[in-house]
Amino acid sequence: MSKKMLYPNLLTDRLLRSWVRCRRKAWLDLYGEKQERLWTAHRNLQIDHQQRCFVALMPRKPAKGLIACKKGEIGVLGIRLKGEGPHGCSLEAHPPLLQKIAGESQWGKHTYRPVMAKHGRKITKEIRLSLALFGYLLKPFQKTPTREGLIVSLSNQKLQLETLPLNSKLNSQLHESLEKLLIDLRRNTPPPITLNRRKCTLCCWRGACNKEAKSEGLLSEISGVGVHRYELLKQIGINNLSDLASTDTIDLGEKLNAYTPNSLELARDLISQAKAQRDGIEERINQSPALPELKHSSDLLLYDIESDPDEGQDFLHGFISLKRNTSNNCEVYSTKYQPILVTNEYDESLIWKKLKQLLDCDPNRKILHYGETEVISLCRLAKRQGLSDKELEKLRNRFIDLHVRVRTHWRLPLNSYGLKNVATWMGFSWRKKGVDGARALLWWRHWNASKQNGRGDINSLRWILEYNQDDNLAAWTVASWLLSQDSLLENKVTSEFSS
Ligand code: SF4
Incomplete structure (x- = not known):
C-alpha cells in the first residue's frame, strides 16, 4: 500500500458506516x-431490502428535495445534509428517507425524522450512528431538534417498526466516533x-x-484463531504464523494455562494448524474411517439449501440423487438434480409433502450435506408439520455433515474449512466464479421481481439452480476425497498386517 499525505476535510455518512x-x-x-475493489452482492442486497421496506412503509411514492419538505410531503428522498464536523472538517450525509411526523419546524406544523432499514434482529452500531448523524444534521436543516429516528425491517413479509431516541448519549458517541x-x-x-x-x-x-x-502471515489467517486467541497469542509474544508454527507445544500450553486451564490440547492444535498452513501439507488426525456409513451405500442424496435471512425463509431445497460404485469411490454412475423451489405462494405443508416424497423414495439413503444448516432447517420444518419424535430421530440419523467429518479427521492447509475453500483445495471449481449465497439470494430477488412484472427472468433462476447444483457437487467432491483417503488408509493397514 503506497504512503500518502492525507488531510481529509469532508466526513460523510458513507465513510462513517x-x-x-x-x-x-x-x-x-x-x-x-x-x-x-471487488463487487459484492451484500451492498445490492442491502439496497434491495431497503427499497422493499420503504415501499411497505410509505402509502405512496416519496417526493424529492427541499421543496417536498416545505410542502409537507409524507416521505422525502434526495436530501443532502451539510454541517460542521470535528477540527474544521465538513460533514455531509444523505438520509435514505425522511418521514413526516407531527411537530414544529421552519416549515410549519410538521417535522421530519430519518428512516433506515435494518437486516436481522439487532439494531447495529452502524444504524445507530448513521441515524444520529442524520438527526444531528437535520436540526439546522429544519430548525428544530430531531428527537428520534425510525428503523424498519421486514420479517415474513411483515413490516416491523422501531423508534430510536436520538438523545445526548448517542450524540456524544457520534462525535467521539467522528473524531476517531x-x-x-x-x-x-x-x-x-x-x-x-x-x-x-x-x-x-x-x-x-x-x-x-x-x-504477512498474520495470526488472524490461521484457522481457529479468532479475536480472543489472537490477543492471547500476542500477549504471549507470538506475532505471526511462522512464530506460532515454530513454538514448542509444552511451552505454549503452559503459557496459555495462565489464561485458560488445560490448554495443552489447544496449544497442540494451534501449532499443528499453523504448521499445516506454513508447509501446505494436510495431516490425518483420526485413524478411524471418516465415512464408514458410506462404505456399502451405493445410493446417496446430496442436499443444499439456499436461504433468505431477511425473510427467515429457505427458498430452495436442492438435492442430487447419486448412484455410485461402492468398490471404486470415485466412479459415479448417475446424478439427478432435484430442486424444490419455495415460491411466493408459500405453503409449508405443500413443500413438506414434496420433500417427504423425495426423502421417502428410499428411507435408508444417507443424506450428505456440508454444515449444520440443512439438518436444523429440515428437522424444524418436519417438526412443524407434525413428524413424531421417533420419526424425527430416524430422519436426523440419515444426515451426514461432511464439515464435521473433515474437521474431526483432517487438518488441512487452509485458513478456513468452509465448503468453498475445502472443495476448491480438493480440485472442484464452480461453473460461475466468485458466486456465493448472497449472490444467489440477489438472483432470487431479481427472479421474483421480474415475475411480478409478468416476465420471469429465466437466467436468474437458471443461475440459482446451477449454483445450488454446484454446491451439492462440491460437497460430493469432499465426500469422495474423504472416501478415497479412507481406502488408502485401509489398504495401508491391510498391507502392513499381511507383511
Ligand atoms: S480488513 Fe476485512 S473488513 Fe477491513 S477493509 Fe479489509 S477486507 Fe474489508
Whole structure:
C-alpha cells in the first residue's frame, strides 16, 4: 500500500458506516486503488431490502428535495445534509428517507425524522450512528431538534417498526466516533486488517486484504484463531504464523494455562494448524474411517439449501440423487438434480409433502450435506408439520455433515474449512466464479421481481439452480476425497498386517 499525505476535510455518512464496520475499510474507500475493489452482492442486497421496506412503509411514492419538505410531503428522498464536523472538517450525509411526523419546524406544523432499514434482529452500531448523524444534521436543516429516528425491517413479509431516541448519549458517541474516524483517515497508511476476519467475506476490499494477510502471515489467517486467541497469542509474544508454527507445544500450553486451564490440547492444535498452513501439507488426525456409513451405500442424496435471512425463509431445497460404485469411490454412475423451489405462494405443508416424497423414495439413503444448516432447517420444518419424535430421530440419523467429518479427521492447509475453500483445495471449481449465497439470494430477488412484472427472468433462476447444483457437487467432491483417503488408509493397514 503506497504512503500518502492525507488531510481529509469532508466526513460523510458513507465513510462513517464503513469505519464502523472496519476502520481499515473507511481508509481504503477514500484512498484505496479503485481497481482492487471487488463487487459484492451484500451492498445490492442491502439496497434491495431497503427499497422493499420503504415501499411497505410509505402509502405512496416519496417526493424529492427541499421543496417536498416545505410542502409537507409524507416521505422525502434526495436530501443532502451539510454541517460542521470535528477540527474544521465538513460533514455531509444523505438520509435514505425522511418521514413526516407531527411537530414544529421552519416549515410549519410538521417535522421530519430519518428512516433506515435494518437486516436481522439487532439494531447495529452502524444504524445507530448513521441515524444520529442524520438527526444531528437535520436540526439546522429544519430548525428544530430531531428527537428520534425510525428503523424498519421486514420479517415474513411483515413490516416491523422501531423508534430510536436520538438523545445526548448517542450524540456524544457520534462525535467521539467522528473524531476517531478523522484520526484514522489522517494516517499515512491504512489501519491494520481487522481481527474479526468474518467481516472480510462481505467486504469489497477482501481481495487486497486477504493477499496482504497471507503474505504477512498474520495470526488472524490461521484457522481457529479468532479475536480472543489472537490477543492471547500476542500477549504471549507470538506475532505471526511462522512464530506460532515454530513454538514448542509444552511451552505454549503452559503459557496459555495462565489464561485458560488445560490448554495443552489447544496449544497442540494451534501449532499443528499453523504448521499445516506454513508447509501446505494436510495431516490425518483420526485413524478411524471418516465415512464408514458410506462404505456399502451405493445410493446417496446430496442436499443444499439456499436461504433468505431477511425473510427467515429457505427458498430452495436442492438435492442430487447419486448412484455410485461402492468398490471404486470415485466412479459415479448417475446424478439427478432435484430442486424444490419455495415460491411466493408459500405453503409449508405443500413443500413438506414434496420433500417427504423425495426423502421417502428410499428411507435408508444417507443424506450428505456440508454444515449444520440443512439438518436444523429440515428437522424444524418436519417438526412443524407434525413428524413424531421417533420419526424425527430416524430422519436426523440419515444426515451426514461432511464439515464435521473433515474437521474431526483432517487438518488441512487452509485458513478456513468452509465448503468453498475445502472443495476448491480438493480440485472442484464452480461453473460461475466468485458466486456465493448472497449472490444467489440477489438472483432470487431479481427472479421474483421480474415475475411480478409478468416476465420471469429465466437466467436468474437458471443461475440459482446451477449454483445450488454446484454446491451439492462440491460437497460430493469432499465426500469422495474423504472416501478415497479412507481406502488408502485401509489398504495401508491391510498391507502392513499381511507383511
Ligand atoms: S477486507 Fe476485512 S480488513 Fe479489509 S477493509 Fe474489508 S473488513 Fe477491513
